[in-house]
Amino acid sequence: MLASSAISIFYIFVFVVLIKKISFFKLKGVPTFFPIAAFLLKILAGITLTLIYTHYYPTRNTADIFKYFDDSKVMYDAAFTNFTDFIKMLCGIGNDHTYYNEHYYNKMNWWYRQSAGNLYNDSHIIIRFNTLVRFFSFGNFHVHTIFMCFLSFAGCTALYKAFSIFIQNKEKQLFICVFLLPSVWFWSSGVLKEGIVFFVIGFLLYSFFNLFVLKKYTAFYFIVFLSGALLLFYLKFYLFASILPALIAFSIHSQRVFGKYLLVFIFYIAFILFISRIHSHFSPITLLSEKQQAFLELAEKENAGSVVKVYKLENSYMNLIKNIPYAIKNLFLLPFVFTCKIGLELPAAIENSIFQIGLLFSFFFRNKLTKIENNFVWLCLSFSVLLFMLIGTTTPVLGAIVRYKTPALPFLFVVLLLLSNHSKLYNQFNLYKYFYEKLETFFNRFSVY
Numbered sequence: 001m002l003a004s005s006a007i008s009i010f011y012i013f014v015f016v017v018l019i020k021k022i023s024f025f026k027l028k029g030v031p032t033f034f035p036i037a038a039f040l041l042k043i044l045a046g047i048t049l050t051l052i053y054t055h056y057y058p059t060r061n062t063a064d065i066f067k068y069f070d071d072s073k074v075m076y077d078a079a080f081t082n083f084t085d086f087i088k089m090l091c092g093i094g095n096d097h098t099y100y101n102e103h104y105y106n107k108m109n110w111w112y113r114q115s116a117g118n119l120y121n122d123s124h125i126i127i128r129f130n131t132l133v134r135f136f137s138f139g140n141f142h143v144h145t146i147f148m149c150f151l152s153f154a155g156c157t158a159l160y161k162a163f164s165i166f167i168q169n170k171e172k173q174l175f176i177c178v179f180l181l182p183s184v185w186f187w188s189s190g191v192l193k194e195g196i197v198f199f200v201i202g203f204l205l206y207s208f209f210n211l212f213v214l215k216k217y218t219a220f221y222f223i224v225f226l227s228g229a230l231l232l233f234y235l236k237f238y239l240f241a242s243i244l245p246a247l248i249a250f251s252i253h254s255q256r257v258f259g260k261y262l263l264v265f266i267f268y269i270a271f272i273l274f275i276s277r278i279h280s281h282f283s284p285i286t287l288l289s290e291k292q293q294a295f296l297e298l299a300e301k302e303n304a305g306s307v308v309k310v311y312k313l314e315n316s317y318m319n320l321i322k323n324i325p326y327a328i329k330n331l332f333l334l335p336f337v338f339t340c341k342i343g344l345e346l347p348a349a350i351e352n353s354i355f356q357i358g359l360l361f362s363f364f365f366r367n368k369l370t371k372i373e374n375n376f377v378w379l380c381l382s383f384s385v386l387l388f389m390l391i392g393t394t395t396p397v398l399g400a401i402v403r404y405k406t407p408a409l410p411f412l413f414v415v416l417l418l419l420s421n422h423s424k425l426y427n428q429f430n431l432y433k434y435f436y437e438k439l440e441t442f443f444n445r446f447s448v449y
Contacts, residue, residue, distance in 0.1 A: 016039065049189060072130035166418065181351060182348070184409055194403070204228030311326070331388035335349040362420045387407070387408050
C-alpha cells in the first residue's frame with residue numbers, strides 16, 4: 001500500500017514539474033498556478049470516478065473504468081513472452097488472424113465487440129493505452145488515472161490555445177469553459193475513452209487553426225492534424241463524422257458564412273448516402289439503428305432508471321427525422337435542474353441551465369462579431385448540433401447522454417463567450433457584475449504565483 005502511494009505521488013510530482021517548466025502549458029492571462037491546480041483537480045475527479053465505479057460496479061468486467069485496464073494485462077504480458085507478438089498487437093499490424101485470437105484476444109473480455117454498431121472497435125485504443133502505461137505503473141491502477149489526467153489536461157490546454165485565437169480579453173472565462181465545466185472535468189479524468197478524446201480533439205483543433213488561421217504551414221502542424229484526424233476516426237467515429245464537415249466549411253473562403261456551412265452539410269449528407277448505396281456496410285441508418293438497438297437492450301438488461309423517449313429507428317430514415325426534435329431536446333434541455341436526481345445528473349443540469357440562460361441573454365446583449373469569429377461560431381455550433389443529433393437518436397439513457405455530450409460542451413460555452421456583450425451585461429446587471437468582480441478578485445489573488 002505504501003509503495004503504491006509512493007509511486008502515485010512520484011508521477012504526480014513529475015507531471016506537475018512538466019506543467020510548470022514546459023512553455024506549452026503557460027496560458028496567457030491565467031496565473032501560473034491555475035494550470036497546476038486544474039491538473040490536481042482532475043486527479044481528484046479521477047479518484048472520485050474510480051470510487052464511484054468501484055461502488056456501483058462490483059463486477060469488474062462490466063465497469064468501463066476497469067475492464068480495459070484488466071484486458072491490457074494480456075497484451076502487456078506478451079512483451080515478456082513473445083515480443084514480436086506484442087509489437088504487432090500494439091501497432092495493429094499483422095495481428096488479425098486465428099493465432100492471436102487463440103493466444104491473446106480470447107483471453108480478453110472486451111477486445112471484440114459485445115454488440116454491433118461500430119465501424120471499428122474503439123476499445124482497442126484504450127486497451128493499448130493501458131498496456132503502455134503498465135510499463136510505468138507496475139499494475140497500479142491509480143497511476144493509469146494520473147497518466148490519463150495528464151493526457152486529458154494536455155488536450156484541454158491545446159483546446160484552450162486553439163480557442164484563444166478567437167477570444168481576446170476573456171482568458172479567465174475561457175479557462176473555466178475549457179478546464180472547469182463539471183461534466184468535462186469529471187468524465188475526462190478517469191481511465192475512460194473521454195480522456196483520450198479530449199487529447200485528440202484538443203490537438204486536432206490546435207493544429208488546424210494554426211494551419212488555416214495563423215497560416216503556420218509547418219510539417220509539425222500537418223503531422224499533428226493528420227494524426228489527430230486518423231486517431232479520432234478509430235477512437236470515436238461519430239465524433240470524427242460530426243467535426244469533419246465543420247472543419248471543411250471553416251476552411252472554405254466565402255462571404256456568406258451560414259450559406260457555406262449549409263452547402264457543405266448538404267453535400268456531406270449526399271456523399272454519405274451515395275457511399276452507402278455502393279457499400280451497404282457503410283449505410284448510416286443501419287449503423288445508427290444497430291447502435292440504438294444495442295443501447296435499448298443494455299438499458300433493459302441493466303434496468304436503467306433514466307430512459308428518455310426516442311423513436312426506434314428500425315432502418316427507417318423517416319424515424320430518424322422524427323427523432324431529431326427529441327435528440328435536440330434531450331441533449332440541450334435534459335437533465336432539468338428541478339427534476340434531475342441528486343448525484344451525477346445535478347452538475348450536468350446546472351450546466352444546462354447556465355447555458356440556456358446565457359444563450360437567452362446573448363440574443364438580447366449580442367456582441368458584434370468579426371468575419372473570422374462568425375466563422376468560428378458556426379464551426380462550434382455545427383459540430384455540436386450534429387454530434388447532439390447522432391447521440392440523441394441512438395442513446396436513450398440520460399446518464400449516457402450526460403457523459404457522451406461532454407466533448408461539445410467547451411464549444412457551446414465558448415460560443416456564449418463570443419456572442420455575449422460583456423460591457424452591456426456588466427453595466428446593466430448587478431448580479432453579473434458581482435460574480436464577474438469576484439472572479440477577477442479570485443484570479444488576481446493568485447497572479448503572483
